[in-house]
Amino acid sequence: MSPKRTSVIISCLLCCLVIATALLAGCTSGSAPAPVTPEATAAAPVTTVAPAPVATPLPATPAPAATTPAPAATMAAATPKPTFTPSGGNVIAYTAASLTGVSPKLAADFRSMYPGHTVVFNLDGTQALKTQVQNGAYADVFISASNAYTAELTKGGYFVDGTVRPLTSNYLIVILPATNPAGIQSLADLAKPGVKIAMEDRTVPAGTATVAVMKNLANSTYNQDWNASVYKNVVTYETSEPAVATKVSLGEADAGFVYESTYNAAPKNTYLALTIPKKDNYLQTYTIGILKESTSGGAAADFENFMLSSAGQQDLRDYGFRAVS
Numbered sequence: 001m002s003p004k005r006t007s008v009i010i011s012c013l014l015c016c017l018v019i020a021t022a023l024l025a026g027c028t029s030g031s032a033p034a035p036v037t038p039e040a041t042a043a044a045p046v047t048t049v050a051p052a053p054v055a056t057p058l059p060a061t062p063a064p065a066a067t068t069p070a071p072a073a074t075m076a077a078a079t080p081k082p083t084f085t086p087s088g089g090n091v092i093a094y095t096a097a098s099l100t101g102v103s104p105k106l107a108a109d110f111r112s113m114y115p116g117h118t119v120v121f122n123l124d125g126t127q128a129l130k131t132q133v134q135n136g137a138y139a140d141v142f143i144s145a146s147n148a149y150t151a152e153l154t155k156g157g158y159f160v161d162g163t164v165r166p167l168t169s170n171y172l173i174v175i176l177p178a179t180n181p182a183g184i185q186s187l188a189d190l191a192k193p194g195v196k197i198a199m200e201d202r203t204v205p206a207g208t209a210t211v212a213v214m215k216n217l218a219n220s221t222y223n224q225d226w227n228a229s230v231y232k233n234v235v236t237y238e239t240s241e242p243a244v245a246t247k248v249s250l251g252e253a254d255a256g257f258v259y260e261s262t263y264n265a266a267p268k269n270t271y272l273a274l275t276i277p278k279k280d281n282y283l284q285t286y287t288i289g290i291l292k293e294s295t296s297g298g299a300a301a302d303f304e305n306f307m308l309s310s311a312g313q314q315d316l317r318d319y320g321f322r323a324v325s
Contacts, residue, residue, distance in 0.1 A: 089296070091120070091140045093120065093143060094129040096124075097125055127205075139293075143286060163301075165308060172258070175258055177272070187276070191230050193233075195254050200243075216280035
């Protein structure tokens with residue numbers, strides 16, 4: 001073979017070797033492409049939002065009580081049952097709140113008349129006391145400012161037979177703060193715009209009496225426009241009679257309908273007063289009775305006897321109560 005031919009063959013072999021090397025490098029230089037997935041095709045960057053922290057469970061907390069006052073009837077029905085420990089010589093007397101002023105005097109004089117005996121007064125609106133008794137609260141004696149509530153308990157069989165007796169009576173009066181900021185001079189002024197009046201709710205015995213008095217005054221002396229204007233001026237209906245007196249003494253009301261006994265029991269110069277004519281007034285009669293569940297032995301009967309005695313009746317008169325007519 002000629003040298004020229006040999007050179008050509010060598011050159012061809014070298015070219016083939018170079019091409020084979022290049023092909024081998026292209027096949028082995030990288031891994032196979034990964035299969036296409038939806039995540040790989042996202043065109044725009046995705047912002048990752050950190051997950052919200054998980055709250056650690058806490059012990060359940062009771063919901064706060066509603067701030068809106070419930071109607072008086074509901075409040076009375078929800079009155080908690082007081083707990084008193086009965087004992088032989090101790091009398092638990094569930095007593096209309098309007099006797100609050102005279103109650104310390106009654107307690108002292110009862111101890112004097114019956115040594116070794118004591119009395120504890122649970123003072124509240126009669127409607128609340130009635131509900132407490134019906135709910136099973138312990139009491140020896142019940143003193144009510146409403147014949148209606150006494151009759152309800154009598155019908156329910158709560159009293160010892162023959163022990164329910166009339167005790168005392170009370171008229172209504174209108175009290176004003178001693179400074180009289182509203183300048184009220186007569187019952188007619190209660191209808192003036194802007195006057196703030198406090199009354200008891202109609203479920204309270206004094207509230208029932210006030211409704212009757214307002215009706216009588218409108219029919220006999222004033223008129224229905226006066227009646228409507230006075231009611232329009234009422235800023236609060238309280239669930240006990242002393243609460244009305246408190247509103248007036250604090251200046252939160254310019255006038256309030258209360259019993260004469262509450263006015264007479266207050267410290268001097270606490271209130272001014274407008275009397276209500278007897279022909280238009282409402283005489284509230286109080287009753288007293290011994291409850292069947294009493295375990296105080298004869299102490300409950302002794303306390304009732306004291307309340308009906310000349311000493312007990314004098315204490316009541318001294319604080320503005322009246323004899324039963």
